[in-house]
Amino acid sequence: MATDRRSFLKLSSLAGIGLLSGKVHANSTLKSQDRTALEHILKEAERPYKPVFNMSGYAAPALDIVRTAFVGVGNRGAAAVERMSRIQGVDIKAICDVQPEKASAAKARIKSSGHEATLYTKDEESWKELCRREDIDLVYIATHWAMHAEIAIYAMEHGKHVALEIPAATSVEDCWRLVMTSEKTKKHCVILENCCYDFFELLTLNLARQGFFGDIVHTEGAYIHDILNSFFQEEKRYDFWRLRENAERNGNLYPTHGLGPICQVLKVNRGNKMDFMTSMSSDDFMLNPKAKAMAQEDARFGSFVNKPFRGNMNVSNIKTASGSTITLQHDVSTPRPYSRIHMISGTKAFAQKYPLPGKIAIGDNDFMDEESLRKLEEQYQPKIIKHIGELAKDIGGHGGMDFMMDWRLIDCLRNGLPVDMDVYDAAAWSVIGPLSEWSVANGSKPIKIPDFTMGRWKENKVHDIDLAHGATTEVIKV
Numbered sequence: 001m002a003t004d005r006r007s008f009l010k011l012s013s014l015a016g017i018g019l020l021s022g023k024v025h026a027n028s029t030l031k032s033q034d035r036t037a038l039e040h041i042l043k044e045a046e047r048p049y050k051p052v053f054n055m056s057g058y059a060a061p062a063l064d065i066v067r068t069a070f071v072g073v074g075n076r077g078a079a080a081v082e083r084m085s086r087i088q089g090v091d092i093k094a095i096c097d098v099q100p101e102k103a104s105a106a107k108a109r110i111k112s113s114g115h116e117a118t119l120y121t122k123d124e125e126s127w128k129e130l131c132r133r134e135d136i137d138l139v140y141i142a143t144h145w146a147m148h149a150e151i152a153i154y155a156m157e158h159g160k161h162v163a164l165e166i167p168a169a170t171s172v173e174d175c176w177r178l179v180m181t182s183e184k185t186k187k188h189c190v191i192l193e194n195c196c197y198d199f200f201e202l203l204t205l206n207l208a209r210q211g212f213f214g215d216i217v218h219t220e221g222a223y224i225h226d227i228l229n230s231f232f233q234e235e236k237r238y239d240f241w242r243l244r245e246n247a248e249r250n251g252n253l254y255p256t257h258g259l260g261p262i263c264q265v266l267k268v269n270r271g272n273k274m275d276f277m278t279s280m281s282s283d284d285f286m287l288n289p290k291a292k293a294m295a296q297e298d299a300r301f302g303s304f305v306n307k308p309f310r311g312n313m314n315v316s317n318i319k320t321a322s323g324s325t326i327t328l329q330h331d332v333s334t335p336r337p338y339s340r341i342h343m344i345s346g347t348k349a350f351a352q353k354y355p356l357p358g359k360i361a362i363g364d365n366d367f368m369d370e371e372s373l374r375k376l377e378e379q380y381q382p383k384i385i386k387h388i389g390e391l392a393k394d395i396g397g398h399g400g401m402d403f404m405m406d407w408r409l410i411d412c413l414r415n416g417l418p419v420d421m422d423v424y425d426a427a428a429w430s431v432i433g434p435l436s437e438w439s440v441a442n443g444s445k446p447i448k449i450p451d452f453t454m455g456r457w458k459e460n461k462v463h464d465i466d467l468a469h470g471a472t473t474e475v476i477k478v
């Protein structure tokens with residue numbers, strides 16, 4: 001801790017600012033209200049915590065049947081209900097949504113028999129009633145971002161494991177509350193970062209573990225996806241929640257798709273940690289013009305005109321304790337092809353997934369040809385892909401990765417195994433959101449990234465991608 005603080009002091013003085021005293025020389029163009037909020041982010045990022053119990057590698061008692069409840073079954077949550085109903089040992093006990101028709105529609109997507117699936121739709125707090133039930137083991141949360149942490153903490157306090165959609169939380173303090181609640185209750189808090197189960201990502205993770213890349217020098221990840229029009233479509237998101245987020249916060253609001261797989265490659269929280277970051281946003285060229293155009297057609301969008309929309313492209317740079325760097329990009333509003341980049345540059349080899357297809361190179365010549373890549377895949381594909389990959393592709397969900405993620409979560413719970421993506425991952429990957437906001441608002445100044453493992457990253461072990469244990473859960477045919 002003392003060393004951390006010393007190096008941060010050095011960092012702060014290099015940057016020429018009094019970060020530790022909390023006296024941030026905020027950008028003079030900021031409104032005073034913004035300045036207060038941003039100082040709050042810095043203060044929370046510096047707050048010290050003491051460990052209670054290490055959830056990394058923790059194996060909770062095995063559950064033969066995982067009695068599961070869902071909260072928030074809009075576009076994403078309803079698809080999860082369907083996928084989970086294809087997994088042996090899942091008993092869907094309850095479905096909650098503030099929109100009753102969404103809850104009913106999700107229930108109708110259940111593909112196997114024997115699920116009671118009681119609906120909870122009375123009001124905005126009906127999920128609390130569900131969490132208080134004694135006969136539920138897992139609460140699967142897919143509401144809008146602002147509610148993730150609140151529901152997860154309440155559920156863990158009521159004795160449930162939780163799985164929550166991305167990002168796990170939107171503030172530094174909520175990231176810490178997730179960690180401390182998981183440690184105190186010994187309940188798993190799993191972040192549902194499906195991209196960690198995509199095929200090329202798993203291949204490169206195994207390659208990294210086998211030393212194929214040598215030392216990893218630099219990595220890049222992203223969430224670049226033009227979903228601008230959908231921000232203004234009522235059926236796409238409850239109460240335009242994503243438009244509201246983009247109208248009020250400026251930074252990388254959705255870091256985990258790009259960051260999760262990269263952090264696994266770099267062993268973050270398990271032998272490595274993210275140390276500090278800087279972040280820069282472009283101006284907004286897309287969102288306010290779109291809001292203005294939409295307001296002409298629909299008066300509901302009038303209140304969005306001239307909001308402080310987030311800059312369309314955010315670029316964050318992160319330095320890890322191992323000396324590697326991560327560049328993370330985020331753009332959801334300019335017309336360009338989808339990309340999560342997923343680039344790994346090591347002392348011996350290089351990989352990059354986007355633009356598709358994924359490519360690998362050894363040395364500075366061309367990328368490997370198709371045949372060599374196929375042979376490499378055969379040799380290095382982790383066992384989880386060999387075991388469930390083809391079935392997952394059939395069932396679908398972003399090409400199979402969604403199903404692989406759900407299957408692995410349930411198989412770990414049923415066999416009493418540690419989960420792949422624990423509360424420290426949930427917190428570390430999600431905290432980049434609020435920290436990037438602070439850096440953007442303060443002229444891209446560096447900010448220390450909290451170590452949610454509280455020093456235990458040095459001993460924590462990497463998660464199992466070779467199914468050394470478990471793999472006993474069947475997929476239900478329909």
Ligand SMILES: NC(=O)c1ccc[n+]([C@@H]2O[C@H](COP(=O)([O-])OP(=O)(O)OC[C@H]3O[C@@H](n4cnc5c(N)ncnc54)[C@H](O)[C@@H]3O)[C@@H](O)[C@H]2O)c1
Nearest residue numbers: 072073074075076097098099124142143144165166237238
């Ligand atoms: N991992 C992925 O690939 C992926 C893809 C899409 C969305 N997501 C995540 O999934 C989550 C949901 O996104 P979405 O696109 O399905 O949004 P959505 O608006 O379609 O769904 C959110 C649901 O939450 C419900 N809800 C709101 N308040 C509630 C309350 N108080 N109690 C119960 N239910 C409530 C809404 O009625 C709605 O049905 C987000 O966190 C998003 O980031 C992840």
